[in-house]
Amino acid sequence: MPVVQTEKLSKIYNLDSMPVHALQDVTLSIEKGEFASIVGPSGSGKTTLLNMLGGLDMPSSGSVWVNGRELSGMGDRQRIQFRLWNIGFVFQHYNLIPVFTAWENVSFIMLLQGRDKRAIEHRTNQLLEEVGLGDRKHARPAQLSGGQQQRVAVARALASEPRFILADEPTANLDTKAAMNLLDIMARLNNDKSVTFIFSTHDQRVTQRARRVICMVDGKIVGDERHER
Amino acid sequence: MEGLFFRLAWRNVWRNPRRSIITISAVASSVVFAVFIQSLSRGTRDGMIDNLIRHSTGYMQIQDYRFQENPSMDNVFFYDDRIVDRIRQATPSLDLVLPRIDTFMLAAGEQVSRGAMVSGIDADKEHRFSNIRDYTIKGRFFTPGEAGAVIGRGLAERLGLGLGESLVLIGKGRFGMSASGIFPIVGVVDHPLPKINQQVVYLPLETAQALLSAKGYVSSLQLVPGRKTNTESIAGAIRKELENEDLRVYTWQDFMPEFLNYMKIDMAGAYLMSFILYIVVGFGFFGTVLTMTMNRLKEFAILLSIGMSRSRLAVVVLLETFCISLIGVICGIVAAFGVICYFYRRPLELKGNAAEALIERGWSPELFVSFAPDLFYVQGIIIFFIAMAVFLYPLIKISTLDNLKAAKS
Numbered sequence A: 001m002p003v004v005q006t007e008k009l010s011k012i013y014n015l016d017s018m019p020v021h022a023l024q025d026v027t028l029s030i031e032k033g034e035f036a037s038i039v040g041p042s043g044s045g046k047t048t049l050l051n052m053l054g055g056l057d058m059p060s061s062g063s064v065w066v067n068g069r070e071l072s073g074m075g076d077r078q079r080i081q082f083r084l085w086n087i088g089f090v091f092q093h094y095n096l097i098p099v100f101t102a103w104e105n106v107s108f109i110m111l112l113q114g115r116d117k118r119a120i121e122h123r124t125n126q127l128l129e130e131v132g133l134g135d136r137k138h139a140r141p142a143q144l145s146g147g148q149q150q151r152v153a154v155a156r157a158l159a160s161e162p163r164f165i166l167a168d169e170p171t172a173n174l175d176t177k178a179a180m181n182l183l184d185i186m187a188r189l190n191n192d193k194s195v196t197f198i199f200s201t202h203d204q205r206v207t208q209r210a211r212r213v214i215c216m217v218d219g220k221i222v223g224d225e226r227h228e229r
Numbered sequence B: 001m002e003g004l005f006f007r008l009a010w011r012n013v014w015r016n017p018r019r020s021i022i023t024i025s026a027v028a029s030s031v032v033f034a035v036f037i038q039s040l041s042r043g044t045r046d047g048m049i050d051n052l053i054r055h056s057t058g059y060m061q062i063q064d065y066r067f068q069e070n071p072s073m074d075n076v077f078f079y080d081d082r083i084v085d086r087i088r089q090a091t092p093s094l095d096l097v098l099p100r101i102d103t104f105m106l107a108a109g110e111q112v113s114r115g116a117m118v119s120g121i122d123a124d125k126e127h128r129f130s131n132i133r134d135y136t137i138k139g140r141f142f143t144p145g146e147a148g149a150v151i152g153r154g155l156a157e158r159l160g161l162g163l164g165e166s167l168v169l170i171g172k173g174r175f176g177m178s179a180s181g182i183f184p185i186v187g188v189v190d191h192p193l194p195k196i197n198q199q200v201v202y203l204p205l206e207t208a209q210a211l212l213s214a215k216g217y218v219s220s221l222q223l224v225p226g227r228k229t230n231t232e233s234i235a236g237a238i239r240k241e242l243e244n245e246d247l248r249v250y251t252w253q254d255f256m257p258e259f260l261n262y263m264k265i266d267m268a269g270a271y272l273m274s275f276i277l278y279i280v281v282g283f284g285f286f287g288t289v290l291t292m293t294m295n296r297l298k299e300f301a302i303l304l305s306i307g308m309s310r311s312r313l314a315v316v317v318l319l320e321t322f323c324i325s326l327i328g329v330i331c332g333i334v335a336a337f338g339v340i341c342y343f344y345r346r347p348l349e350l351k352g353n354a355a356e357a358l359i360e361r362g363w364s365p366e367l368f369v370s371f372a373p374d375l376f377y378v379q380g381i382i383i384f385f386i387a388m389a390v391f392l393y394p395l396i397k398i399s400t401l402d403n404l405k406a407a408k409s
C-alpha cells in the first residue's frame, strides 16, 4: 500500500471571482521509502499539493489517502491528531518554537504523543546526533544558523515516527553548503532507515539528489521520472 | 506533559520581557488605583462615622421621644439606678451607660456672647468611651460636682476667654425656670469635631442638673455596646423593654441621616470611578493582547500543523495569561498595601472649598483610607478577571485559526 496517494485532486481558489486552478486532477502515489521531489516554477502548485498531502488544506475535489485513510473525511480535531502521529513537517521558515531549545523542540512532539519520558530523552539525543547537532542541544533557534534550524526541524519531523515527511522548499533560505548538508542528512536517513521524504523545490542542485522527480506546471503533473542515484 | 505546557507558557511570558513588564505594571497599577479609590471612599466614610459616633452621637441613645423635636428641659427624664438595671437586664452586652444633660444656652465672656451647647457629663465614664480628657489642651477636666467648666477651644477663642476666667451661662431650666450661673474655666479642650469645638461647654453632670433645676434628670443616656456589631440587636432588646414609656432608642444612623446620604453619593461616585477604571484597563489590555496575538499567529499555525491540538494550545495561552494576570495582581496588591499604609499614617487633608463644606457640616476635613482586607482581594479579583476576560481573545482566535492563512500572513 502506498503511504500517500491522491486521486484526481483539484484545488480552485476564487480570487476576486476569478477562479485559480492551483491543482488540476493530480493523481499520484508515493510508496514507503521514496525520496521524491516535486519541482516546478513558482506558482505551479507545489505548496498546494504538499498541503493537501499533509491534511493542512482541503481539496475542492478528489481525495487524499494516507496509509489507506481518506483525509477529507476527518474532522478538524481528528485531522490534527492524525498529523501528529502520521506526518512529519519541515517548513521553509518559522519551523521551531522560539522559546524552546533544540532539544526541547525535538522532544516536544513526542511529549504531545504522550510517550514514555525515558524513551523520549534517549530518542531526542539520538536524533540530534544524527542531524549533527549533538553539541547544540541547548541552543535556542535564534542561536542557531538557518541550516542548523532546518536540521532541528528534520529531527523533530522524524521524532514522531511519521509515515512520511513533507518538506516544502526546505533549502530555499539556505546557502549552498548548508543546503547540501541538509540534503545529505535527508538522503542518509532515507537510505539507512527508509524514511520517506516528499519535498518541493525549484532548486536544480536539490533536484539532482532526488530519486524521483515529479514535475509540475500550472497545477498539473507534467513529468514523473525515477532515477537511480 | 503539564510541566511542559507550563514551561512553554512561562517562557513565552518572558519572551519579550519589556512587554510583559509593561503589561504586568499596567495590571498592578490598575489594582493600586482600584484599591485606592475604594479604600479612600470606604475609609473616609468609616473614619467619619467613627469620629461622629465616638465624639458626638455614640452608638445609640435613649431619649424622650419629644426631645429630638424640641430639645428643651421639658423633655428630659428621670435617671437612677432602676432604669440602668432595667436596661442592663434587657441586654447583658452593654459596656457603659453614659448619662448626659444637654441644652442650648447663651455663653458670655466679658465682651462677647455666643450660643453654646452645654453638656452635663460624667467625665470618668465619658473618658472611658471617647478619651475626652486626651483632648485637653489647657488646664484639666473637672471632678464630679465641681463648679467648674471645660470649654471647647473654638468657643473660648470666640468668647475671648482663657483658663481661670469666668464664663457666664444664661438659659432656661426645667418648668421654664430661668437658669444662669458663673463658672470658672478649669480646662480647654480641642475637640476633634469642629462643630462641637466651637460650641461646647462641659459641666459636671450634677452641676449642670442643679443649674437647670433638673436634679436627677438627664436628656439622654448614651449606650456603649460591648461590641460594635450588635448595635441593632441591643437597640431592639431595649426598645422592647421601654415599649410602654415615653423613651425611645435611637441608633447612630438616626442621628446622621444627612451624613449617610452624603456618603451614599460619595460611595456611588467611587463605584463609578472604579467602573470607568475597569473599562479603561480592559481596553488597555485588549490593545496589548491584540498585538501579542497577531504577532504569534504564525507560531500558532505551525503548532497546529505539527499536531498540537487547539485545546492544548489554548491551555498554554491561558497559562500565559494566568501568569501575567496573577503576577500583576499580586504585585498590585503588595503595592496597594504600601500606598494604603502611607496614607493611613498620613491622612490626606482636604483644603479649600471642599474642606470648608465638610467643616460647615461639622465633619473633619480629613480623608481616611480603609485597610479592610476585602478591598484588596475584591479589587484584585475584579482586575484579575478583567485581564483574564480580555485574554479570551487569543483563545477564540486559536479555536478559529485557519493554519494556512495564518502561516501565509
Ligand SMILES: Nc1ncnc2c1ncn2[C@@H]1O[C@H](COP(=O)(O)OP(=O)(O)O)[C@@H](O)[C@H]1O
Residues within 6 Å of the ligand: A013, A014, A015, A020, A021, A022, A040, A041, A042, A043, A044, A045, A046, A047, A048, A049
Ligand atoms: N490561499 C490562496 N488563495 C488564492 N490563491 C492561492 C492561494 N494559495 C495559492 N494560490 C495560488 O495557487 C497557485 C499555486 O500556488 P502554490 O501552491 O503556492 O505554488 P508554489 O508553491 O509552486 O509556488 C498560485 O497561482 C497561487 O497564486
Ligand SMILES: [Mg+2]
Residues within 6 Å of the ligand: A046, A047, A048
Ligand atoms: Mg510554494
